[in-house]
Amino acid sequence: MKLILESCDAQRPDRRAIASCIAEIASNMDDSLARELTDILLEGDPVDIEIDANNSSSAFRALRKLNVEYAIVE
Numbered sequence: 420m421k422l423i424l425e426s427c428d429a430q431r432p433d434r435r436a437i438a439s440c441i442a443e444i445a446s447n448m449d450d451s452l453a454r455e456l457t458d459i460l461l462e463g464d465p466v467d468i469e470i471d472a473n474n475s476s477s478a479f480r481a482l483r484k485l486n487v488e489y490a491i492v493e
Contacts, residue, residue, distance in 0.1 A: 430487035
């Protein structure tokens with residue numbers, strides 16, 4: 420399943436927590452790429468990631484907890 424991470428609405432976003440979440444939920448993602456994508460997201464640009472459909476509900480919950488807005492692309 421493909422997700423577009425659109426923005427982060429947290430007042431003080433936790434870069435490490437967001438990068439860790441992206442690395443954990445995304446398919447074939449290493450930590451350095453997750454940190455790069457986090458920086459891009461926090462600068463205001465959308466980021467595309469691919470997640471495993473089996474873990475989608477926990478991925479959505481983790482992203483909502485971090486105040487990351489996302490859109491699902493089928």
